Amino acid sequence: MNLSILDQAPISSGKTAGEALQASIKLAQAGEAFGYKRYWIAEHHDFSGLSCSAPEVMLAAIGANTSNIRIGAGAILLPHYKPYKVAEVFNMLATLYPGRMDLGIGRAPGGSAEVTMALSNNFLQQVYKLPESVQELFQFLHHDFPDDHMYANISAAPLPTTPPQPWILGTSGKSAKLAADQGVAYAFGHFMSDNEGPEIVKSYVDHFKARRTLKKPQTIIAVSVVCAETTGKAEELATSSLLWKIQLGKGEGKEGVPSIEEAKNYTFTDEELTVTSKMKQKMIIGNPQDVKEQLMELQLIYAADEIMIVTITHSYEERIRSYELIANEYSGRKNL
Template sequence: MKLSILDQVPISNGKTAKEALEATIELAQFADKLGFKRYWIAEHHGFKGLASPAPDILLGIIGSKTKQIRIGSGAVLLPNYQAYNIAERYNLLASLYPGRVDVGLGRAPGGSAEASIALVDNFLEQVRKYPEKVDDLLRFFHNDFSEEHIFSKVQPTPVPKEKPVPWLLGTSVKSAVLALEKGLPYVFGHFMSDEDGPSIIKGYFDNFQGEKPLAMVTVSVICAETTEEAEELALSNQVWKLMQDQGLGNGFVPSIGETKEYEFTAEDLDSLRKSNHRQIIGNPAEVRIALEKLSEIYETNEFMIITITHDYEARKRSYELIAKEFQLS
């Protein structure tokens, strides 16, 4: 099984954004040594508890401190940008780190409506243009605009020897269909979707035209030495999401101590029950069994793992236990 990491760069309560960013860089170096295949950085805007609005800047640092792990965005939220600008940025990364750069693409705003307005004029119009922007980006990477097109007169520089590899991310049939239309590898966000992911991936596989399709599934995992410890660690992320949904707290990932003071309502408990299928929580053997079961259900052997704990060392340990269980290195 191929395992990768998605990092939203969460800020724990009591920590600073600088500390969260440093923890991400340290984790990326650790993941490189452990044998994980990819390390992707998410893009969010205006969230107090998330420290990465510009994945490419952070990837430039991570690339310089790692040796073999592929680095990429999960995702570039393309409606916020012109395709030419993104082609320049990821060509630059691919020139620095040849054969190691992915560029995941998404259409979500990544923040509030107000943040979207601050980022780009008429965000909804840019979302409508998203398929065209994907086309433009692919043409910029391959320098294959028709001669009469105005963009044929410009080429994003620097021009890398090995091009960035684009992926399309999503949580719905619509995104999978777009990946099919563009002939792109696809990533399904199991950890944040209530859609029937396996049927979406099956439809993608069954209808892909061309070489063997590539599909990856992103799943939330927390692993510890014991099941009880993993369940306790998971409380931070679970309560954090509940508080976000209700506009409670200060926006940062709460400590285990703080979660134990949280008073769960009936609605909270129902929400947790409904989201259980999107999370894997347990000891190494339990995590391996759950991921192997998901691999059979999704019919893919590549998973991207997202792990959020209040304690950054516990997050590192979770990935270390998973790597050892699957003998990645």
């Protein structure tokens, strides 16, 4: 079973965005050392507690500080951008880091309504046109416009030896259909979906149309996980992330992911306890053995090719340790 990393580049309370981004580079390096297949970083804009607004910039830094782990965006929010520019950027990254580059495409705004207007004042129109934009992007990546197309004589240079692998990221039947129709790999956000995930992923597999380089469907399931030496410690670490999400829902959380001490001193209302209980149902929290068992069960339910883990803790060291414990449990290495 392949394991991968999804990084939202969280800022912990008392830390700066610069420290968070440096922690992301260290996480990618650690993931490579632990044997993870790929590392993706997400795109968010003016989002309290998250530091990465430009995955392409971070990928340049991460590629320069790693050697063989696949790296990519999870995801580039295409409705904000012209396909040609996205193709240029990721072709350049794929030229710098050959055979390692993934290009995940998403349709979410990644920020507030005001941020969306600042980025692109026709966002909703571009969401509606996303299938056409995706098609155009892939034609730029593979340099295969029809001869009579207006873009037939231009290229998204530099053209790498191995193009970046495209992925569609989503949580709905629409994203699954788009990925199947385009014949590209599909990543489903289990950690952020209330939909019938296994049915959506099965629909993608059943309707997949082979095109270009991908000859059969390929799936990733993204899961929120916190792992520690004991389940009790994992529950304690997860409390920080849960409180932060509660704060974000109330328009707070600007200070970043709270510490364990801050979480312990916070008095949850009955309504907030209900919300955190529902959030925990989508998470996997526990010791290495329990986490592995639950991940394997989820992989079977989805029939997924790969599990991508997103972990948010206040301590960047504990975050890396969580990934290490899981990797060791899967590989049979002894956890110390």
